[in-house]
Amino acid sequence: MSSDRKQRTDGVRTREAIVREAVSLATVDGLEGLSIGNLAHALDMSKSGIYAHFGSKQDLQLATVDEAARIFHSEVIEPALAAPAGLDQVVAVCDAFFDHLGRRTFPGGCFFAGAVLEMGTRPGPVKEQIAEFQTGFTAVIRQFVVTAIDRHQLPDDVDPDALAFELNGIILATNAHFVIHQDPAVLEMAKQVVRRRVGVTTTTSSG
Amino acid sequence: MSSDRKQRTDGVRTREAIVREAVSLATVDGLEGLSIGNLAHALDMSKSGIYAHFGSKQDLQLATVDEAARIFHSEVIEPALAAPAGLDQVVAVCDAFFDHLGRRTFPGGCFFAGAVLEMGTRPGPVKEQIAEFQTGFTAVIRQFVVTAIDRHQLPDDVDPDALAFELNGIILATNAHFVIHQDPAVLEMAKQVVRRRVGVTTTTSSG
DNA sequence: CCTACCGATCGGTAGG
């Protein structure tokens, strides 16, 4: 009974360890470049140890994207939701993303920025999952903008889709610059660019 | 004599054909995922036919990045330089990029947007070449902005680095959206976002 | 530019 639970728990832990390592490796080698052999070696186990938890590479990829989404949610979305509703959340979601980069959660920067470009030309369930995440993240930013307009913290004539698009652009430009130049200064610069863009004059608070 | 020149010309042509196909394949499979065997098959030749022109995969990657830069220059930078100096060039370089996407030059969208994220964690000459391109492109946009400020087409207090950064962000967000959603409508939307951002009220002219 | 080959690694399976 307790041994049965212990086994289940260990199995779950191993699965979690696999999927976490897979997310990290995928930001370096890509979701296609991620190999079962490499992953097994990094975890000090055999390839069939991986196949005991995932039936195929695509299954592993789907679980990897799922885990990456979970991490993104807890490191970027949740901190933003903790801020006061309205313009504060617009700024907070960008700041949280920049902090996510700055703490070097993954060696290759934002998991999804890379995954979108890598899987865009590869139709299938993995691409669909990534596209859904992308749509969802843009929708979150857009909703923050809409609330800020409702509360008259942004002008009435602001186009929420356009501003969400621009903020997503600042996020992507920051990620690209950070990944290729390994330059933490861009994170502070990006925070100020966001503030100027939405008309906030407060100085940077974190990072 | 003429046969000697013909041979040299054919060799050059084959090399150009290889490198062009390599750029296209690399926007789908990445610069690492690009394989000599795949490339040879796409060109109906043998692997050793590739090795007759490039000593190693890294040599091929360097030539591929070089060719991608050449194509980018002719499709994005040159059209912008043809526009009147100042704010027109700021808008023109963005428009030219969106047209570059719209005409589907490569299946995977912008070569460099993908290459930056893929090679960012892989130190070496290929990464350096990509980083230099990235720096150069940002510098071009920045110079267009500086000229626009000099000519009082943009306010004096505009930060050229910040605006160039934002415009690069709009470009990256457009590429990501276009690649994952295959949605040409985003190109028109992006053109209008750029115009609003720099205070131009003219309607879109191309695309 | 070709054929033929090298050792290494790929995703995946059999059998335990």
Next chain:
DNA sequence: CCTACCGATCGGTAGG
């Protein structure tokens, strides 16, 4: 979770 194995493909070389 393991060892041992499958056919296919990888980057690269020998010899022509």
